[in-house]
Amino acid sequence: MGEKQILDDEQIIELYWQREEKAIEETDNKYGELLFRIAYNVLNDKSDSEECQNDTYLAVWNAIPPTRPRVFPAFIVQIIRRISIDFYRRKNRKRSIPSEFKTTIDDLSYLLHSKEEIDAGLNAKELGKLISDYVKSLSKKQQYIFVSRFYMSNPIEYIANEMDVTASSIYKSIDKIKKGLKEYLTKRGVSL
Amino acid sequence: MNNLLVEAISNIDNDIIEQYFKTKQELKTKRKKPNITLSFKRWIAIAACFAVIFVSTLVIIRNNMINQGKAPPSTNSSFLPNTNITDSINGEEWNGLKVSSALYESLLNGNDEDSFDIVATVSISIPSDYLYNGKKYSEYLKELKEAKDFLSKAKYLVDEGDLLKYGELLYTDGTPNGVKWTKTKYDKVIDYYGESILNTYIVDGEFLKEKLLNDTESTKNKINLLNLTLDEAKNHIRNEALEKSVSDFEKAGQNATIEDGEIQMTITKKDFSCLFVENSEKYSFSLYSEK
Structure with a gap:
């Protein structure tokens, strides 16, 4: 067979x-x-x-x-x-579903601070474009991690396993990516 | 949950997602490819280790014979690498230390005297009872969670408070403006907000919307402050851990510095093969050039 x-x-x-x-x-x-x-x-x-x-x-x-x-x-x-x-x-709608997706979005939300601050004068397309521009400025490896975590909502351990590295190195990369994103958006008048 | 952010992430450019799949394929191919050359090199390395041990043993025996009955040989036998052969076979480890594939390859192909600029990444765990500014780390986290929970509920309560102030009327007779819920829905909503929040913002049949809005604002500030404090605490823990690591490396006879939140060092293959640092399992080593 x-x-x-x-x-x-x-x-x-x-x-x-x-x-x-x-x-x-x-x-x-x-x-x-x-x-x-x-x-x-x-x-x-x-x-x-x-x-x-x-x-x-x-x-x-x-x-x-x-x-x-x-x-x-x-x-x-x-x-x-x-x-x-x-x-x-x-x-x-009424009850929060705990999932990796929620965790990843919350993770970014708290980085960007309150919803209202981001809402000011920005729509999803514009913010998506800014995020895209930032992601494209990252290394291939970091881009992969970003998409895997924040788009696919994959758990850290899964990404580490896929990339054949330790979970702690993924945590570290994500931290770096988030800080970079915050800085990138702040410079463009979004976020804080 | 932040819907704008969800939509923004959904709107990221197609070519980024396409690139993800290309990289995914590359990773898959890399993992699948039977690396015959690498296996061969590893066997060569093992053979070389045995050869080093064999030659070293011969040298020791010869020295002992020359020194017949004199002082015992020096313990400073740095030519005997502390290489754990079994670990090397398993890959990703060198001398029992976790190393990146690129570093492993470089060590494998390098000579004993070759120097490498290496970054040691420290895995730092935050003890939940870690005290920072008089409070445990876990307490800050708990406060943050509570504040976030409050914020997510407050967002809905702003709209629903004017209905919920009617209490059970909502499912019995309905509100004066004709809104009527099922009991199941009512119970679910009441359960979602919880007594504490409802009793605070619905008092004597009145919805205290202003108070809720004010509290929402102060909770947002509180979250910002808590995040800052947690970041500070994390940095504090990280710095302490890094300093302890530098001192551990120094104790192991290896100079190291802290750069960009990582431990960096220049070390020869020979020294790396004998490096014995305390709590070595918390480090992963990679080449500086990989950064």
Whole structure:
């Protein structure tokens, strides 16, 4: 019995373009675990995460065609993140859900201080652009850590394991990145 | 939770996320690649260690024979590296010290007299009972958590206080302006805020909105202050730990300095292979150039 063959991203995208339902199966086969983890990082609940995963497959099916993503995993991750956060908001309306996602956002919020201070004259797109510019100024390794922690909401130990380094070095890098971000935003009149 | 920040992070440029996946792939490939050259080099290193031990033993025996019955050989046998062969095989360790892959490679390929600029990263744990300005670190954390909890509840209470002041009417008859909740919802909301907050801001059927807004402001200031204090405490603990580390390295016969919150030193391969520093498990060493 041979191992199940993993298709290239281009082949998977082609399946979507051909409207082959196998596209979803192949996406699940290759990226199911990644997608589940991202949803789980946000929701901290197995069945909710699975629900988001299924919604994501449907959303990808509806989006391709006409979209032809340049980097397929980046594309699907953006979708599941969006779906999971919407789900989180609905669930979290009255009660706080403890999850890695909440921890990472709180971590940055307290760095940036109160919501109102950031709100002054800035919208999410502008702040996103500033954060992007800052992240692009970082080394490749730091960029990886930033995205893994603050976009994917991965736990520190997971990132350390992925990068084959100690958790303490990841903590240290995150601390450095946050301080840098604070300084960057402060210089541009955001934050303090 | 800060929705603006959530949205801002969601809006970061696509190419950053794409780059993440490229790096992820590189990391994966790096981990998967059977590093035959490295394994070979490691075996060479092990063989070299045995050779050093063998030659050193011969030298000791020869010296003993020459010195026949004279004073015992000097304990300053620095030519005998304290290299733990088993650890080296496991990788990421040299002489029982955690090292980065790049440093490991450099040591492996370097000569005994080659000098390396090394950064020692200290893993510092903060004892919860650490006293700073007369208060335990854990107490500051507890206060911070309480303040943050209050802030997140206050944000909702500002809007809901004018309904909650009607108490049980909310699910029995409904409010004068026609709002009626189910009992389940009412119980959930009451449970969310807790008695303490509700009793403070809803008094005799009145919602004390001004007081809530004032307290929210002062809690924000308190959070800022607590964060500053915690940062100061962390720096204090870190500086103490770094100074202790420098002294530990000096005791081990190695000069070290504190630069940018890290321990830096210049050390030969030979000395690094014999370095025995107290609490060595809390350090991880890397090349300065990796920074």
